[in-house]
Amino acid sequence: MLLTNPQKSSGTVEKKETVDAWMTPSDHLEDIQVSPDGDNVAAMFVNKEGETQLCVNGQRWEHGFERLWYPRFSPDNRLTALAWDGEAWTLIVDDQVWDSRFDYAWNTGFSQDGHHIMVVFQKDGTYGLCLDDQPWTTSFPGIGHAAISPDGTRTAAAVQMEKISEGDIFSFQQGVFSTAVDGEAWTKNFVNIWDPVFSHDGKKTAAAVRLNLYDYSVAVNGEAWRKCFECVWKPRFQPDTDDVVAPVRKGQSWTLAKNGNLFWKNRFTQLWHPEFNHDGSKLAAVVAPAFGVWSVAVNDTVWKLDRFDAITGLTYSPDGSRLAAVGMKKGRHTLIYDGKSCNRFCERVWPPVFSPDSRHIAARIETNGRYTVILDGRVWDRTYDKVWDPVFDDANDALVIRAFDKGQYLKIRAPLSHF
Amino acid sequence: MHQLYDLATGPLLYLSLSLFAGGILVQGISLIRETYTSERFVFSFLSVKSALLSMVHWGTPFGSTVMRKNILLTVVGFLFHIGLLALPFFLMAHVLLFYEAWGLSWPTVPGWAADTATLFVCIACLFFVFRRLLVPDIRYISTPMDYLIPVLILVPFASGFWASHTLPGFRVCHVLHILSAEVLLSAIPFTRLTHMLFGFFTRIYTSSEFGSTRFAKDW
Amino acid sequence: MTLQQTTLHAPIIDEGIEKKLSGLTPETIRTVIDDVLSSETGPRLKAYLKTCVHCGLCSDGCHFFLSFDRNPRYSPVGKIKETLARFIHDKNRITADVIRQAAVIAYTECNLCRRCVMYCPFGIDTAYMIGIVRRICHRLGVTPLYIQDTAHSHSAFMNQMWVKEDEWIDTIHWQEEDAREEIPDLRIPLEKEGADVMYSVIAPEPRFQADLIYKAAVLMKRAGIDWTLPATPGWDNSDMAMFSGDNEIMGRITRTHFEAAERLNVKKIVMGECGHAFRSVYDTGNRWLGWTFPPIPVVHAIEFYYDLLKTGRIRIREKFKPRVTFHDPCNIVRGKGLHEKARYIIAKTCENFIEMTPNREHNFCCGAGGGVINCGPPYKSKRMQASRVKAEQLKNTGADVVITPCHNCHSGIDDILHHYKIPMSVTFMVDILTTTMETNP
Known part of the structure; x- marks a missing residue:
């Protein structure tokens, strides 16, 4: 049973848009997206001519396309969508079409502040990344695992360096994959490259690599660690030192390694998603201390939780002192934070959101087939057809609920005291 | 002969009982311990219900498909195992020994039934050996030990029958009976006869996986 | 009904297996076997090996054994004798030739279908043990080329x-x-x-x-x-x-x-x-x-x-008329017990259903699963030979259509139908559903 505040309040509705009213009866609604600040709601629909269009706050965009998909708001509230004009793919940003044209474009990505936008593209059968309408000058026979640096000025991806025919297992095993940064590949090839990541200043890249079919390692700027492991997962740079840590499997169990040396003392059935806080003083990871038992470990100490079947959505507070995640048990979810379970189980919980002062934790939830938000364990008393992740206002005194209900988009300001 | 008899019914008896009990105990405990340390996930999938259901089927004649396909083997196999396990405990002569040693007694099987069962166990041993020799896929996988094991079982039963009927040379047979039974007992934990213990472990695990994870019958 | 068997042609040369074999020394082989057995196996394997009394009852569980005229080499326990048992009991004398044979057996002569597990009085999981043999072959770099290429594709994309x-x-x-x-x-x-x-x-x-x-x-x-x-x-x-x-x-x-x-x-x-x-x-x-x-x-x-049919979210307009039979895929029947649910769907959608024999958990494997079809064209002829009992089982139903909700089964059965010239077509369940359901919800 979820708790709600008996002193209920419906909050202040700051914005209301009737999306249905934007469309003619022949239009077919495809997608609704809401900007992070909650001020813009975008609907993508197909009109009777079969053209896909975007409409923001009731204003139809000038450009219509044979096909549009993946409408997404950037963190700085600009609306983007991938567009096909019948001849080529491109990106449209706030109704402005990029000059670049591709045979295919997908996987739009943003820098943390949203000022930079990246897409993966294919042109003439070769692949690359395009940052702010500037495509890489070199393209490759294959691509995956696109990444953007924290400041958004650099991009990287795992790339295939040479074309090999299907069935040529021997060339594959010689190593045909590398990491390209801004279109320039590392000097060394590997059998596999997974999950390239940037250092916090964007100057270094690291990736999980496979040196042959059996030896896994981490390569930093193209140089593999001197030590190999049975398997590795995505590495992370330590913010203050640029050291690289990664989950590694050795002797059939997992732990963390730093710069190639085993780092944590505990051994786990599983360990992944290592995350540093902003100053690098804390390092947390999702772990399975025993088969089928999941928890969170912070600086090599495991949270003593009830038995969880899985853990996701590990998130630090802005000041780096607190940590929250979503725990799953018997198909139901709850928030866990500060080493404890919130014990409010419902159908679904989305990754937690901290207030700017790090004192409050909120999340989008589904309960009894309806959607609402939860704040510090208390559930908002209204439910909706759909909600997006809640956003705290800068003053830390209200939660902005972005909801969709009965054909209407609602931006609701809910004072924290009303939960 | 007397010395040998004393040895067989004294130190060797205790030695074989110790080897049997100790061996079974050590093997069983170490298997559980090793599972706990190196394959602990096994315990996550164990199901009492599925294990019992499966054992009922496999413990009932013709309760599994393979038994229905192999009628002769099923009949011989079941009767053989019943004879093998029951005779040592319900034979009049053996119950007397228990009574003399510890003052314990329980009902015994009639002499004619004991004789029939003993002869049946002996014939079954020969049946297993000939099956091994004659069926190509079984001959293909058989090792010398596979042929030796039925002989190990045959000897104490045949010699016991011989001795109990005071046929010529029954004294020698009596000693042979005791010694060969002790060898058989000692061999259980160290040969494929260990299936009498490990068979339960494998059955419990497989039937749990089949019944409660994969929701399928394993019989 | 017994169908004609074709004979094997020239020996199969698989570059994926051959190339690494030449560089393998008995020491390398022993090191890898030791490592896999000591660090990746445990009491389960020990219990299986100690429990097996070599009774041979598993043989009748194997479609390879039955299709190859009860050739002992294809019985489940026979395959273990030639592979894992040798690795364990004769580990100092394992040559490249033994590894070649083990790879061929493990990858192309066992579908890991687990049918034999139901024929073992002790529930010994032969598929698990063949999986260990495959693991050792992988660690030695001796894998059929086609399936290795697929594994590469997985790793890269x-x-x-x-x-x-x-x-x-x-x-x-x-x-x-x-x-x-x-x-x-x-x-x-x-x-x-x-x-x-x-x-x-x-x-x-x-x-x-x-x-x-x-x-x-x-x-x-x-x-x-x-x-x-x-x-x-x-x-x-x-x-x-x-x-x-x-x-x-x-x-x-x-x-x-x-x-x-x-x-x-x-x-x-x-x-x-x-x-x-x-x-x-x-x-x-x-x-x-x-x-x-x-x-x-x-x-x-x-x-x-x-669930869609049971809850009425989709309704059937008109049942499918041709005579259909159903092939129970190993991995969702012995793997999840979905056989009765499949029959419920068939009862709702098809007018003429003929059971094949054996069925449900005891159905014969299609011969393609477990990675066998993924070992590619070099092994197709052998795969067809190994599917003779499957072909007979299919033919004996006299059905026009065989439904099977599994891609590997679909491909394997399609090959069988062509090879043995059985006038039957193979289809997925979704084909039947989309043909028969109401279009106006």
């Missing part, structure tokens, strides 16, 4: 057929366009975060059988399901690394699949009609990763269709 990310998205867009000619407002929603269902398929669908995605979309639309497909790797639920012995890649594939579902935060994953993929996400890959059961419930297409 997280799908089994080298499908690039844009090719996947393009296929979905193209299928959506085609489907809209039939149902104008039909969507194949990509990346719909928060949908109830993530639908996942195997790579041959976008490559060769995109109409299956189309049909799934029609079904979803008619049933009113809030669903999505990921546009990122993780859309492919298949896993040939599980069968090549590359457990690390198996884990990576399963993780990618579930993390796509976690990112989209769906309530459940519905999988297309594939058997081995179900084994990977429900039974094998998840365990390697440390999840007892899938962290997000995985529903095989058969369970999904069953």
Whole structure:
């Protein structure tokens, strides 16, 4: 049973848009997206001519396309969508079409502040990344695992360096994959490259690599660690030192390694998603201390939780002192934070959101087939057809609920005291 | 002969009982311990219900498909195992020994039934050996030990029958009976006869996986 | 009814197996065997090996053994004798030739179908032991070329057929366009975060059988399901690394699949009609990763269709008339007990159903699963020989159509029908459903 505040309040509705009213009866609604600040709601629909269009706050965009998909708001509230004009793919940003044209474009990505936008593209059968309408000058026979640096000025991806025919297992095993940064590949090839990541200043890249079919390692700027492991997962740079840590499997169990040396003392059935806080003083990871038992470990100490079947959505507070995640048990979810379970189980919980002062934790939830938000364990008393992740206002005194209900988009300001 | 008899019914008896009990105990405990340390996930999938259901089927004649396909083997196999396990405990002569040693007694099987069962166990041993020799896929996988094991079982039963009927040379047979039974007992934990213990472990695990994870019958 | 058997032709030369063999020394072989046995196996294997009394009852469980005229070399325990038992008892004398033979047996003469497990009085899991042999072969670099190539594709692009990310998205867009000619407002929603269902398929669908995605979309639309497909790797639920012995890649594939579902935060994953993929996400890959059961419930297409019919979300307009039979795929019947649900769907959709014998848990394997068909054309002739009992079983039904909700079974049975000239066609359950269901919900 979820708790709600008996002193209920419906909050202040700051914005209301009737999306249905934007469309003619022949239009077919495809997608609704809401900007992070909650001020813009975008609907993508197909009109009777079969053209896909975007409409923001009731204003139809000038450009219509044979096909549009993946409408997404950037963190700085600009609306983007991938567009096909019948001849080529491109990106449209706030109704402005990029000059670049591709045979295919997908996987739009943003820098943390949203000022930079990246897409993966294919042109003439070769692949690359395009940052702010500037495509890489070199393209490759294959691509995956696109990444953007924290400041958004650099991009990287795992790339295939040479074309090999299907069935040529021997060339594959010689190593045909590398990491390209801004279109320039590392000097060394590997059998596999997974999950390239940037250092916090964007100057270094690291990736999980496979040196042959059996030896896994981490390569930093193209140089593999001197030590190999049975398997590795995505590495992370330590913010203050640029050291690289990664989950590694050795002797059939997992732990963390730093710069190639085993780092944590505990051994786990599983360990992944290592995350540093902003100053690098804390390092947390999702772990399975025993088969089928999941928890969170912070600086090599495991949270003593009830038995969880899985853990996701590990998130630090802005000041780096607190940590929250979503725990799953018997198909139901709850928030866990500060080493404890919130014990409010419902159908679904989305990754937690901290207030700017790090004192409050909120999340989008589904309960009894309806959607609402939860704040510090208390559930908002209204439910909706759909909600997006809640956003705290800068003053830390209200939660902005972005909801969709009965054909209407609602931006609701809910004072924290009303939960 | 007397010395040998004393040895067989004294130190060797205790030695074989110790080897049997100790061996079974050590093997069983170490298997559980090793599972706990190196394959602990096994315990996550164990199901009492599925294990019992499966054992009922496999413990009932013709309760599994393979038994229905192999009628002769099923009949011989079941009767053989019943004879093998029951005779040592319900034979009049053996119950007397228990009574003399510890003052314990329980009902015994009639002499004619004991004789029939003993002869049946002996014939079954020969049946297993000939099956091994004659069926190509079984001959293909058989090792010398596979042929030796039925002989190990045959000897104490045949010699016991011989001795109990005071046929010529029954004294020698009596000693042979005791010694060969002790060898058989000692061999259980160290040969494929260990299936009498490990068979339960494998059955419990497989039937749990089949019944409660994969929701399928394993019989 | 006994069908004609063709004889084997020239010995099979598989470059994937041969190339590494020449460089293997007995020392290397021993080191790898020791390492796998000591660090990757434990009391389970010990118990299986100690318990087996060499009774030979498992033989009748194996379609290889039965199809090859009860040749002892093909009995389950016979295969263990020639592979794992030798590795254990004769480990100092394992030559490259023994490894070659072991690789051929483990990859191409056992479908890991687990039928023999039901024939063992002790429940000894021969498939598990053959899996260990495959693991050793993988560690030695001795794997059939075709399945190894598939494992490489998985490792590089997280799908089994080298499908690039844009090719996947393009296929979905193209299928959506085609489907809209039939149902104008039909969507194949990509990346719909928060949908109830993530639908996942195997790579041959976008490559060769995109109409299956189309049909799934029609079904979803008619049933009113809030669903999505990921546009990122993780859309492919298949896993040939599980069968090549590359457990690390198996884990990576399963993780990618579930993390796509976690990112989209769906309530459940519905999988297309594939058997081995179900084994990977429900039974094998998840365990390697440390999840007892899938962290997000995985529903095989058969369970999904069953629920749709049972709850009335789809209704049948007119039953399918031709005589149909049903092939129970190992990985969802011995792997999840879906045989009765499949029969419920058939009862609802088909007028003339003929059981094949044996059926349900005791059905014969199609001969393709377990990675065997993925070892490629070099082994096709042998695979056909090994499927003689399957062919007889199919032919004896006299059915016009065999339904099987598994891609490998589908391909394997298609090969069998052609090879043995059986006048029958093979179809997926979704084909039957989309043909027979009400189009106006």
